Amino acid sequence: MRFRGNEYRVDGGHVLFVSLIAAAIIWYLFDARGVSTSINNLLLIQPVAIFALAMVVLIIPQLFVRADKVVEEKEEEYDPLAPKLPTxxxxxxxxxxxxxxxxxxxxxxxxxxxxxxxxxxxxxxxxxxxxxxxxxxxxxxxxxxxxxxxxxxxxxxxxxxxxxx
Amino acid sequence: MIDFPAFYDALGIMATSAGSWGWIVPGLIVGLVFSAVPGVSITMAMAIVLPMSLYMDFFSAIVFLTSVYTGAGFGGSVPAILMNIPGSPSSYATTFDGYAMSKKGQHNEALGYALFASTICGILGYVLLLFVVEPLAGIVLKIGPVEMFAVAIWGMLLLGSLGSKYVTRGLLAAAFGVLLGTVGMNTAGFIRGTMGLPVLLDGISPIPAMIGLLAAGQLLTLAGKDYILDAEEARSVSVKKILAGCWGTMKYPGVLIRGSIIGIIIGAVPGVGSSVGNLIAYAETKRTSKDSASFGKGNPKGVIAAESAVASAEGGSMATMLALGIPGGGATAILLAAFMMHNIVPGPSFIETQKPMVYAIILNNIVQAIVLLVVGIGFIYVASNVVKVRTRYILPAILVIATLGTYAVDGSPSGPITLFIFSLIGFALVRYEYPVAAVVVGILLGRMLETEFLRSYQLSAGNPLYILQRPGAMAIVGIMLLSLAMTAWGKRKQAKQEAEEEAAMQALHREELATAGKH
Structure with missing residues (x-):
């Protein structure tokens, strides 16, 4: 994927992890709301869940990693004289x-x-x-x-x- | 400064619970051995032995766990000095000058400097705590639910924002932890997130979750590694030279005191901990030293500064944990869990009603620091062999102990299953650079946060302007906003500096390659 002249790739594992956290938070919020919408029940859970989901939204740009940066790092690590590390x-x-x-x-x-x-x-x-x-x-x-x-x-x-x- | 009747009662507790003294040496040895193994941190060591303390009486359990904490603080510095491998993250700065001294053949002296700095500053941290408990008790008594809620939120925000390179990931981890901590029935009687499982009515069992997040999940990452293969041969150990190093430490009182002050302050702030304290103390000592150019090339002051901060951070973090019931990081979170296991909740009421117990814990920690001096010298002899043990032997043994430890909590399979689920979460958190400690503390504090928030809501009758009647809470919120702004500014500055350093290193690397190419 290209953006502002740079090549980006999606970190699949991270996407999956953040999606699972977001899904768990949404499920928990709805489960709590299903029990009761009383303030005594949702006073902390609802704002914290909304805050957490806002953080998830802010994390989304971090799921895209500069593809050229990864290549650079790999090139730097490569040393033919060093014993081969497990990939x-x-x-x-x-x-x-x-x-x-x-x-x-x-x-x-x-x-x-x-x-x-x-x-x-x-x-x-x-x-x-x-x-x-x-x-x-x-x-x-x-x-x-x-x-x-x-x-x-x-x-x-x-x-x-x-x-x- | 000191409440003498309570102090004498504390001496009585120490004298009458002779059994607890027996746990100092095993605790120190466990801490020393575990943290000397690269990849096993102070927190992991404490998490793994936490279930063992379930069957001890309260004082013995705390003595055992704090001994592990004290031992682990020094244990990591042995491989750091001998092999340039920090046994735990808090010994990272010790490698800079410790290993350089080792290369010059001064490893015994370096170990002596590290050991004595650990002992003296461990004592200093706790002596200071001994004096501040009394005034602290007066202050924390004025804390109501609103202030408590504000402090807990501040702690969580700091943990989240400082524990990771990315503030957003840290804050998500903290919020996720808090939500996990609220699963089950709350004080108002509402049951949420249990999926119909009766075992979740009391909430997620914090001990298996903690062991999974802090130990098992991170141990999985060692599967592909065999660190110890690259370790150098063990060097000869001389007690005479170690003692010479110990004596040499006394020549640098300024470095010791500066390191201690930095360690105590950093230790007391939630979210920072000794792994950052040692770096700051090192950098600060280097910056203010006349011979700053010799740092990194085997200057004993570097070793002393780093170790003094690690040792004194323990006292600082204990102050926050005892006074407010808010753990500063993984290690104190485990201590908090140990308190809870014995149905004791640290915080304002504990420090006021159980002052003799608080003094007894502090005094015992001072004794531990002194015992460390003896046990530490003996340990140096075996340490070089400990780090040579391969992961293929360490991993199965530690994972089995951790799993059975979670079963020992209540004798049901839900412990090991919780451990497994949270070890996967812990693994993913580490993999994607989310601060694990923030989730752990969130799980521990989630319920308390909700209860205090509910009380504040009931006291204020839902009027947010009630906070104006609570100057303490307003001050805490003010400090919270200020510290968050400073954190954001500091992070930006740090990122800029790191980028500049990386660019300089790359330029140097290219230059070296070009020079090598010409030859």
């Missing part, structure tokens, strides 16, 4: 995979047992972070599971559903 894409995939693993982990705790879930999550995290030696993965994940289960059992009064430990 952004690889890093982002690793982060997202770890995020997904965390999601599966929290929902699996009460389904497959805390011990198995911790073991699998620790192993998955090690894999995502680049560990490839099976013995290291199994030994360290098992150690994390044992220490975490017995440590937290000693610490808190709530029961933990476990399959083995």
């Amino acid at each position: 952004d894409r690889v890093q982002v995939i690793k982060m997202l995979t770890l995020g997904a693993a965390l999601g599966v982990f929290v929902f699996a705790l009460n389904v497959i047992g805390f011990d198995i879930a911790i073991f699998l999550f620790a192993a998955a995290t090690m894999l995502v972070c680049g560990e490839r030696r099976p013995l290291h993965i199994i030994a360290f994940s098992a150690a994390v599971a044992v220490v975490a289960i017995y440590g937290f059992r000693a610490l808190m009064p709530y029961p933990m559903f476990t399959a083995i430990l």
Whole structure:
């Protein structure tokens, strides 16, 4: 996209994030208004929600990034003598995979047992972070599971559903 | 200046709760170890251990958490000096001269300077707090709901506007946090945003949300990194030279006091915190020094200035948190949550009715700073090994502890699920440069803001001119507007300076390339 002689591109991830925040705020405002339009209910929520939406509007221009600026930065970073760093894409995939693993982990705790879930999550995290030696993965994940289960059992009064430990 | 009967009661609390003393050393070690690991900040360290303090009595919990805070303040400076990697953002300025000293073979002395500056200024910050509590209690008692609301709004606006490069993103984060904090049933009995889930009736559980935002979300960003690979070999450690450095610190009382004053003031203002304090103290010491040219090349004054500001900021931020119940940033937000977990609300009434407890907390922090001197020297020996641990081992262990910690809050799966949702939000906030601390403080203060606003509305019978009868509130609003204007002006100036510096650096880079090309 061209504007005033400069090439701009849209930061898709940022657009999605701001849209989700805006949608959540609008939903919350309507939900609160649906409960009651009494001042005692909306005194703080309504003005803060409108203020937040105004901020969203002001953020919209920031969603467009100068395309030539990105190229410049990339050129500056490039150094053939330096060891090759993982590209952004690889890093982002690793982060997202770890995020997904965390999601599966929290929902699996009460389904497959805390011990198995911790073991699998620790192993998955090690894999995502680049560990490839099976013995290291199994030994360290098992150690994390044992220490975490017995440590937290000693610490808190709530029961933990476990399959083995 | 000091309420002596309350002071003696505080000594009584300290003497009778002997168990709490036992938490000082573990707390300091946790803080030192976590913050020495690059990528784990003071706030993350505190967030991860917060659920552990649930099962302690109130005083022990606060002793433990403030010990983590104290330890983490110094812990980050060890890798900063030895390897040029700030363990936490608040040690960034320590790298400038600390690492330069290290390169000259003076790493032991540099560590000594940093440790002693941390100890002395940590004590200074709290001694000052000890003296201001009494007058502060008198002032905060005059604070009504209108003033409280104005102060909380001011804090939120400062947090939002200072916490990020973009004011609009900061303010959106703060407003979003406040809205999240109002989910559930308000004091007037209206239920909003619960999606029919009974677990949300009391609002979003702040501890799992905090751990998700401050720790888990940011830990996810480490997945693609292996910082420690680039670290240099550990250097030999000599206690004699460290002590020589400690002694050398005393030669620069002016730097210590200046750094402390900057640290305390910056720490007391919501939204700024020690990560900015150390840079300002460093810049200010460099600016006023006769030998400013030697800064960045291994001048001990640089290390002392940076560390003194980090250590004394703790006392400053505790003053705001105890007196007003408003956290200045992530670390004090966690302390506030710990207070709330024990059904204690810091603020005007707490400081007046629980003065012995306030004094006991302050006195214990002074003890912590002294203990840090001993534990810190021992820690330096192991620190170089801590930073060599790879993320593939740190990440699974910390994420599991964080997740189980959220389960320990009430023994229900809603804790870990809240952690997961907020870790995604935290990840996105960091990714797109929104200040996470603003959302956290918003969640913590949202309910209080709404309650105080409702009370103000009821007191004034809906008449906005009621504020004219409250000079305190008017003064706060005046200061708020002034500080916001100054922030906007400062940001503009900073952006201009940064642009100029970047242009100069680019020109230098091009020149170097051209020279290299000729050769």
